[in-house]
Amino acid sequence: MILSSQRVGHPNLESRRSFVELSVRRAKGSELGASIDRVASMLFPTTFALFNLVYWSYYLTTSMNPVYS
Numbered sequence: 001m002i003l004s005s006q007r008v009g010h011p012n013l014e015s016r017r018s019f020v021e022l023s024v025r026r027a028k029g030s031e032l033g034a035s036i037d038r039v040a041s042m043l044f045p046t047t048f049a050l051f052n053l054v055y056w057s058y059y060l061t062t063s064m065n066p067v068y069s
Helices: 011-026 030-064
Strands: none
Touching: none
16 A cells, blocks of 8 residues: 555656746746736737727728618
């Protein structure tokens, strides 16, 4: 019978766990804020431009073809 204290962890699992722990430690604090800022600085303008493209395309096509009841 193998006791839990005698078990040897899977090497791949151990390396993955240490990689995740290091990534989380690295991303804390100001680095996390900086990474959020980088993503937001690209995501917001892209989303805004896409929204405007869809909105104005819809608005202009419906205003040129008015439907009167």
